[in-house]
Amino acid sequence: MPNMRVLFVPLPWPTHHFAMVGLAWACRLQGDEVRVAADAGVVEAVLSSGMVGVPVGRGFDFMADFGAASRGPLRWRGPGEAVTDLLRATPVTRYLRLAETVVDDLTDFATRWRPDVVVWDPAMFAGPLAAQRCGALSVRHTWGPDVTRLLRWPGMGAEDPADVPAWPADLAAFFRRHGAEPRDDLADLTLDTCPAALQVPGARNRVPLRYTPYNGPGLAPRWLLDEPTRPRVCVTWGTASTRALGSDAYPVPAILAALATEDVEVVVAAKESDAALVGDPPPNARVAGPLPLHTLLPSCRAIVHQGGSGTVMTAAYHGVPQLVGGTVGDQEFNAARLTAAGAGAALPVGGAEPDGIRAAVHRLLSDDAAHAADGLRAGILGHPSPAATAARLRDLAGH
Template identity: 40%
Template sequence: MGGRAVVPRPVRAGGAGRLAAPPAGGTAAGAQAAAEGRPPGSGDLAPVVGPSRTSRRCGTHGGEVNGMKVLFAASGWPTHYMAMVPLAWALRAAGHEVRVAAQPAMHATILRSGMPAVPVGPDVDYVAVRKRTLPHERSDGAGHRDPAELRDAAERDEGGLFGAWNEATSAALDDTVAFARAWRPDLVVGDTMAPAALVAAHVLGVPGVRHLWGPDILGTPEGAKILDILPGYREQYERHGVSAPGDPAHRTVSPCPPSLQQPGLPERLSLRWVPYNGPGTTPGWLGVPPPRPRVCVTWGTSTTDVLGHEDRTVPDVLEALAGLDVEVVVTVTAAERERLGRPAPGVRVLESMPLHLLMPGCDLLVHQGGFMTALTAAHHGVPQLLVPQLPNQVSDAQVLEGAGVARRLPAEEAGVGSLRAAVEEVLGGRAYRVAAARLRTEILAQPSPADVAADLAELARTGP
């Protein structure tokens, strides 16, 4: 929590708009059953879901050293988990056991990535929390990266913005710690909105790793100061009998290119961004070079969910593109497709197509400014046009525009005419292509997930 952990990037999560009751039998008392992979008894957590366990004994907790156990903790935002998937794959491919603890609504996303899921906590509707806190985000400066502004906003916490997110993100804390006590991982990794990961690591005395997904104040000298004043943050550790002064993460993994990231502590590990947006099937036509420039349009599920029908940007973008000599590909969810109506002739509309499958061969990506969407385009050297809607998207768009890889068009200025002019500017501007190619080179030069997995294995061997 704090920095990006306070103001999350929204993606659809299940739930009813409030902290729901735990699923039947979902108590910490069943953690041992889940850890052993056996059917739960009365009051137990559900068993581990997913690929079967390997038969081995973990390295640092005793027995033969054939590998280690790694527990990932994911928040209720699917894209936060997807950012961690390449590292989870690398650890699994190196021979380590991996489990992913998350609320039940996340399990389909986890299983589609090939990882086993562990149910922890109740389902929390993160989109509903975001809708409730959005007015305060916009007024309190919570989307800013300036440490002084963020620290001041956290201290005031007007409207309960930071407290609301603390409540939502800590809902799985007790179950996650209980599972960790039973399964005894050698390493715990969590996204910035899964604080239970670092708490569990300190309870067990094993290394805890924070996994970022974009520019973030966490993992910087100012980040620890902000954690000190976040409502309820330090109390989570005290509740489980441990103290974690300063920055509780033993390492911070950052897939954000260093040129776009805030300066960090020595404990920060750079990680090459490997795009993963879920499984999908590649249409045959994607392998054929387009005769005209290909423009891809995507908008992020959560932007639509949070803003609802007040956001008319995508239809305006398509109208702007209709008058240009370009090939247009739109990727949307089934619900979003209904809002588009009948597309113009020649516009391809794809439902739930993973963005990383579309980017090769694209000349421009038009989107809402989500940083993981931007990194996927950057990985392929694709210039971008950003129309940010939410506070964090505005700050992300400023970073990307400053790097020269994107043109930022404020939402209030995004009419059909200005959108068409911006598209023409980016497609016709060599500087955008040069900057995008330079950022792609920087991304590919970062340590691979396999390299970082090896570093983390050494950290687990030597201890925090």
Template identity: 35%
Template sequence: MRILISTIGTAAHFYPVVPFAWALRCAGHDVRVACEPGFTATVGATGLPAVAVGHDVDLRTFWQGVALEPAAGTGDDDHLRTRMERSMAMFTGIADAAAGDLIDLARAWRPDAVVFEARGYAGLIAAHSVGVPAIRHTWGIDTNYSRRDFDRPYLDELCARHGLTGVDPLGDLTLTPCPPSLTEPDEVNRARLRYVPYNGSGGLPSWLIPAPERPRVCVTWGHMFSQITDNLHPINQAIEGLRGLPVEVVAAVAPGQRALLPATPPPQVRVAESVPLNLLLPTCAAVINGGGAGTLMTALSAGVPMVVVPSHTDEPEYAERMSAAGAATWLSYREADAGAFRAAAEKVLAAPSYQEGAARLAAENAALPSPAALAAGLDEVIAQARRGG
């Protein structure tokens, strides 16, 4: 079969789909990944074939004038609504830039289904335009379900420009790589699969081979935070807070983020550039992070407890669900200074309940069907999507 995959141009959205895309290829299916031109190299580095559609969109333009926390005199609810509005303006703007080309590609190539990452709405539009199933692939916890009524007017306006009406933002079928206990009961046409982390290509550093002499704490803030803010202030605060604790600290960053950290970090801190988190996190006693889906789900699959500091988009909901499951503690962005980071890290490292909660989620994830199992039964997956459409 031919499967067209649609993603926006950021690793945080695309990487969770890579294991299923490769499972499809290994099962003998023809896969193509449609993305904006500036993202084709990232897709190509995964070994998947990339097709450029539309034009590049600068995500930062959608966030100008919007802070990570409410301004003085502004309530949390108003600030959240503003951020949700900007998010949908961004996602529909990205989709609008790609939809025309993606529809043309789908008409020419005739895929049997379109798999779109949860905000890759150009793929949803292309699927409906050519009459094939639209299969939504979430990044882990499905927060889009609870926001579908808020999102729908933005998507309706976008779809109308392409002659479509009544398009469900959730597609015809949702693939959910997430333990059931972290997903609220709902009526979504859903197929579950195991979260298999893909965090980019990279070798195993020699220092990761022996067991650490002290508890290892990873500090990482994913891909999107620095794209929007041009800083890694939370990592710098966490490094300062962990100073002097009997732990080894690893600041995990992408190459373009290294300049945002101190030129000379404290002696107990190692800066790891481009080390895939799925190689690093199984050696860690805890991970401090911003609550991005990729980091959270990779930590979940490795059974590593977390300190989460959400700042935008779906991160607060992720943090709350991980905390409720007993696998994390979380801080609000406004209170996350060095002292707060230190206290939270000490709490997670000292209490066995966090490790137990993380281990439960890892076991629940491991019990789900693998991406390979779903790809082997692709006929039934597409049939289920058609029944739900």
């Protein structure tokens, strides 16, 4: 029997590829041929993860586009704000612009290589379109709490047919122009890595998949082998925040100042350009540079971060309570879900008083927060492994 061919289509930003790496390697290790559609923004991440990339697109600057939209007047500000048709249509239109830049290369490759399975990011409309064009099994792969379902994007399906949103005319026209059809659910199944306590309910044909904590390559420093003498608190602000929102939106120096007198060990994980913004850290802090979170968090008792799904899921996997200072809608939603689960807290860190930061971190170091975070970890570990899921995809694809 020939090997199965699997095409992964991540959003062209490294953390969205990272979410798929576990399954991609599981497919590769069971003997499948694996390719990853790699626009310019994700090429380095794809290659450093050991995957074979396929060049697609015209170098759409996703993060610059995201930053402009995040500062605009028509942005969803998270839980508590109604999702109007206009608020829903604005990000859909933006992701449609991205799809337009990759669809020709992607469909040309898919129709010639003929994958058996196309695994796509919920925000990559060109992925399910390519799956239709080549007749492949169409698989949506979540990256964490599914904000696309919360915002009721078209083609995302719903358990209740009455809850399926109408397709915007421009998105429907895009599909038909490229030889595909709009559908209530663009996926044959949805692979969901998120524990139920954090996830938006209502996905049809949901298949749980154990999250793989992968945050890119790196060198693990020898000091990670030493047992911390005080509670270790990770502080990080992701890889995209300063690029999208500017260095003025980087609150890490203020967080370190607030925690400088506390009996904790603070470790800052930051890309080099962000680490340079920290300055001289206080005596109880070290700036570790671009240290992959999956190497650091097993030794941590708490984490303070911006609320990106990759950080949320990595911390949840390791059972670490989280303080989230989200500045855009999906981050604020993630903070709200963590707070409701008892495994985190929401705090506008950028404008918070030092006393508020200290009090929030102390709450995270409590036994109650640790117990709730352990519950999220158990929910993730209870999902089928990437290896089991890869075998299931092979069965579904007729291999």
